[in-house]
Amino acid sequence: xxxxxxxxxxxxxxxxxxxxxxxxxxxxxxxxxxxxxxxxxxxxxxxxxxxxxxxxxxxxxxxxxxxxxxxxxxxxxxxxxxxxxxxxxxxxxxxxxxxxxxxxxxxxxxxxxxxxxxxxxxxxxxxxxxxxxxxxxxxxxxxxxxxxxxxxxxxxxxxxxxxxxxx
Ligand code: MG
Numbered sequence: 273x274x275x276x277x278x279x280x281x282x283x284x285x286x287x288x289x290x291x292x293x294x295x296x297x298x299x300x301x302x303x304x305x306x307x308x309x310x311x312x313x314x315x316x317x318x319x320x321x322x323x324x325x326x327x328x329x330x331x332x333x334x335x336x337x338x339x340x341x342x343x344x345x346x347x348x349x350x351x352x353x354x355x356x357x358x359x360x361x362x363x364x365x366x367x368x369x370x371x372x373x374x375x376x377x378x379x380x381x382x383x384x385x386x387x388x389x390x391x392x393x394x395x396x397x398x399x400x401x402x403x404x405x406x407x408x409x410x411x412x413x414x415x416x417x418x419x420x421x422x423x424x425x426x427x428x429x430x431x432x433x434x435x436x437x438x439x
Pocket of ligand 1: 372373419421
């Protein structure tokens with residue numbers, strides 16, 4: 273088994289993609305952000321190429337584990353199954369909680385320092401679906417505390433993967 277295969281989990285990939293879809297995010301939304309991040313450096317970059325790299329990122333076991341963990345916490349918070357003080361922090365997307373970003377860094381981490389820069393940028397500018405998730409998460413019965421950072425991190429990781437390809 274190659275190193276690449278050991279780091280990937282094809283079975284869990286389907287579960288993760290479905291879980292993201294259930295939360296309102298398709299991989300195409302993430303590919304669009306990755307494209308917007310890299311098009312200024314790579315004018316010939318295509319949407320399909322970005323989507324391919326998003327899929328590559330989501331194939332990684334470490335990335336899948338971060339996604340599954342974060343989404344589970346968002347869902348449990350919505351269902352009122354978490355105890356205090358965590359429950360209120362997640363439901364209100366409390367700014368000083370910070371663990372949503374820390375978990376997302378596990379995704380970005382796979383692609384080195386360009387990934388961190390890209391993640392910081394999308395976290396600040398909230399492009400595309402991230403802005404939508406951020407707004408949607410403000411509703412009382414909805415928790416996107418982890419999801420928005422996870423989506424930003426996958427986009428940042430994909431953008432970095434693309435950048436490494438052309439380096
Ligand atoms: Mg967040």
